[in-house]
Amino acid sequence: GENVEQHPSTLSVQEGDSAVIKCTYSDSASNYFPWYKQELGKRPQLIIDIRSNVGEKKDQRIAVTLNKTAKHFSLHITETQPEDSAVYFCAASNSGYALNFGKGTSLLVTP
Amino acid sequence: GAVVSQHPSRVICKSGTSVKIECRSLDFQATTMFWYRQFPKQSLMLMATSNEGSKATYEQGVEKDKFLINHASLTLSTLTVTSAHPEDSSFYICSPELYGGEQYFGPGTRLTVT
Numbered sequence: 001g002e003n004v005e006q007h008p009s010t011l012s013v014q015e016g017d018s019a020v021i022k023c024t025y026s027d028s029a030s031n032y033f034p035w036y037k038q039e040l041g042k043r044p045q046l047i048i049d050i051r052s053n054v055g056e057k058k059d060q061r062i063a064v065t066l067n068k069t070a071k072h073f074s075l076h077i078t079e080t081q082p083e084d085s086a087v088y089f090c091a092a093s094n095s096g097y098a099l100n101f102g103k104g105t106s107l108l109v110t111p
Numbered sequence: 112g113a114v115v116s117q118h119p120s121r122v123i124c125k126s127g128t129s130v131k132i133e134c135r136s137l138d139f140q141a142t143t144m145f146w147y148r149q150f151p152k153q154s155l156m157l158m159a160t161s162n163e164g165s166k167a168t169y170e171q172g173v174e175k176d177k178f179l180i181n182h183a184s185l186t187l188s189t190l191t192v193t194s195a196h197p198e199d200s201s202f203y204i205c206s207p208e209l210y211g212g213e214q215y216f217g218p219g220t221r222l223t224v225t
Contacts, residue, residue: 032213034213034214041221042218042219043204043216043217043218043219044155044204044216045216046213046214046215049213089154089155093214098145098157098160098214099145099155099157099206099214100157101154101155101156102154103153103154104153104154
């Protein structure tokens with residue numbers, strides 16, 4: 001089955017700096033790669049996703065890149081703000097199947 | 112996105128009792144529903160996949176007789192934790208599958224078994 005590795009497990013940045021979280025996956029059949037943000041006690045919220053036919057996608061301060069050959073994808077947050085502090089999860093799936101999640105990255109943005 | 116509701120949001124029950132969690136898709140019809148479990152400070156783990164009108168498929172290590180899933184309609188799926196024990200205390204989240212594999216999560220149910 002699919003195995004998703006996520007790094008780092010914790011990340012601390014200063015407000016205004018960029019944050020990068022990286023994930024690798026094992027199943028070459030995976031074609032959908034979402035990123036979720038989860039605040040304490042709440043459900044994961046989809047913040048951005050990318051499909052295997054696209055190499056990069058951007059939405060304001062958030063971007064995701066995908067390297068299918070190397071089987072890795074990354075989340076980039078620019079101009080970080082304290083409200084970006086949360087746990088971020090990457091995931092991978094083959095459309096129609098359940099998501100396989102990374103272990104999460106706890107991001108702390110300090111003022 | 113998709114509107115998904117879950118009920119109850121929090122439940123405390125005594126060891127040995129059963130708890131039913133309802134998941135409703137409010138603005139679309141969900142043929143497939145995924146149920147996840149999340150222990151504190153851990154990632155989401157898939158428990159089972161249910162398809163409307165058929166039996167659920169459980170992940171390895173998840174007891175199908177303990178976690179009963181019913182997906183009787185395209186807008187409602189239920190998870191019943193039978194004979195709950197303290198180790199079943201967790202955050203249970205449903206997620207209907209949308210077109211193209213997108214998944215949005217219900218608000219979750221925090222179960223505490225005393």
